[in-house]
Amino acid sequence: MILKILLSGDGGQGIQLIADMICRVSFEAGWHVTSIPNYGLEQRGGVSLNFIQISDKKIVYPKFSKPDVLLIMSSQARERTEEYQKDSKDIKILDIKEIEDNLKKNNVSMQSYNVFCLGMITKILEEKNICKKEDVFTLIEKKLSTKLGWEENKRVWGFSILN
Amino acid sequence: MSRQFLTGHEVVVQACIDAGATHMFGYPITPGTEILSGWIKRAQEDRSLQYLQTEDEIAAGFCVAGAVMAGAKAFTATAGPGTVLMQDAMSMSDGMRLPFVVIVGQRGGPSSGTVIYSQQEVNLAIRGGNGEGMRIVFSPSTVEELYRLTRRAFNVAWQYRFPTVVLTDGYLLKTKQDVSLDFVGGNVGAEPLVSEKTQKNIRNIYTFEEELYEELMKQKEDFDAMAKDVVESEFYCGNEVESKKYKVESCDELIISHGIVAAAARDAVDQLRSQGKNVGLFRPITLSPFPKEELNEIVRNVKKIWIVESSMGQLRDLVKQNIDFTDFEKIPQVDGLYKPAVGIETEEIVNLFV
Structure with a gap:
């Protein structure tokens, strides 16, 4: 079993943070994990990517061109990841565009979009028996509970996991 | 062997510490920056580890050359255009047979190129100096090997006295993954290569062409003898x-x-x-x-x-x-x-x- 996840968004949207959480939880659950960030020379405003692989076998190469799951958090990221969508069979695309209306309706602050996306990916991880949603929440609590906007993040997490 | 979740940078820093390195001199450049920042972090916990962030790679390289002459196990880490600047000190180290250790994170070239990945610094690592390219260059394939060969780099550099390069790239360095490191193995000691008291010096310049010729032929003989033990x-x-x-x-x-x-x-x-x-x-x-x-x-x-x-x-x-x-x-x-x-x-x- 190998699950390939490509996360994409604008720099500053928190892509690297949620990548770290997905990997940390999967690692603690005993899986082989690789995670490699990719970004350009820009200090800010560029597209931020993270290539994640979770497997029951040792992983030899960190990059891939056919993800199983693709997260798109911005229009810039949508453009940048176009090549990863071609010839990918059964790719699951989680595109912020499709859910943005729902997020706005529920007053989800833009700062918490990444936590919402993490919730969507957590559901996939749980489906694949990689880890439990409680483990992800424990880690989020550990990493974010002392930071600004924790109450909002907690609410968004619950909203994401239940929907 | 304990299972850890580490980046290649963290693995390199651990390998350098386990190899007995005490001094790092460097100038930050992607994808090698986190080796310097990771070393600095460790140096704050362990006062026996020293570092200096220099004004550029030329200075960092000559700091390493000076430190190893004084008997310190020193190293640097660089990449791309930094590897170009590093050639000045490395070439001097070729000539003086200094145990100069450098971790190179290859990035796209020429010039500033791209910042993460390439395999275009092979020529530079081996033959970047104005001489015959008598250097030891390791190319690790996995992060476990990155650890083993970084440790080995210090050992072969100090045992055989040839500049030694660990030639890697940003994919290996920046990937965070599960690793099981093998900590077993001894270290070759470091000692001062020059002495004021006994007037022991190392030459870097020669008056007669024949003198340099003789020195280079001897170096070649040593290099070939070393190769039998080191080649992998x-x-x-x-x-x-x-x-x-x-x-x-x-x-x-x-x-x-x-x-x-x-x-x-x-x-x-x-x-x-x-x-x-x-x-x-x-x-x-x-x-x-x-x-x-x-x-x-x-x-x-x-x-x-x-x-x-x-x-x-x-x-x-x-x-x-x-x-x-x-x-x-x-x-x-x-x-x-x-x-x-x-x-x-x-x-x-x-x-x-x-």
């Missing part, structure tokens, strides 16, 4: 790895690659062999000294060679220099996949054989 390669054709005795008959076509590309190639060999194709992989672990004997033993029995690298042919040139066709019954065809400055995935290598 791997031949892989399925589940068996035999580094000394090769099962040559089991391979019709041979992939040659190094570094992280060889990790993808190894995966490709597994896939191809499961399809019934007789493919093997030869991987030089030391690019310098090059595993010439090992290579020749294998290529004389194969029909075709595929060079696979993230460069336009820097590995191919090394391979061609080192194959001795004189007593071959049949000369194998040489083809390749050359993708300068971009990564090469397993599928692309498998597709070569369709």
